[in-house]
Amino acid sequence: MSFTKKDRNVRVNKGSNFPLDPSADTEAAFATIIADALRRDFGNTPAHVKHIARLTGANLRTVGNWVSARNGPSGASLVVLMRHSDEVTIAVLELSARLGLWRAMSETKSRKELYRAVSEFMKYIPKQ
Numbered sequence: 001m002s003f004t005k006k007d008r009n010v011r012v013n014k015g016s017n018f019p020l021d022p023s024a025d026t027e028a029a030f031a032t033i034i035a036d037a038l039r040r041d042f043g044n045t046p047a048h049v050k051h052i053a054r055l056t057g058a059n060l061r062t063v064g065n066w067v068s069a070r071n072g073p074s075g076a077s078l079v080v081l082m083r084h085s086d087e088v089t090i091a092v093l094e095l096s097a098r099l100g101l102w103r104a105m106s107e108t109k110s111r112k113e114l115y116r117a118v119s120e121f122m123k124y125i126p127k128q
Helices: 022-042 046-056 060-067 075-084 086-095 099-122
Strands: none
Touching: 022 046, 022 060, 022 075, 022 086, 046 060, 046 075, 075 086, 086 099
16 A cells, blocks of 8 residues: 555654753753663673662662663662662762752861771870
């Protein structure tokens, strides 16, 4: 069965563009950035995928889709991932243009760790 001549005249006029969905690009970028963070922190092997699935309570196939950047994690899973992964936390803060929060938190954490280390070291110095 062939098309009639009338059916074949459906063409886009030259110069016309279809509007792009900005949320589609954002979702793809989100999935890619989270996948990169997961691979940096956990790796890409099946054992690591199983570990992430146990942490989040998500299905193995779902976690595999996160790691391969087909989909991004939902809100609850993302919070659990941020709890266990500094890389994911940094990625989310970077996506939300709040990387300064991470810098401030890590600076405070570094000070506390330095203070603890010096305090621990001072125990071993003989008093004169």
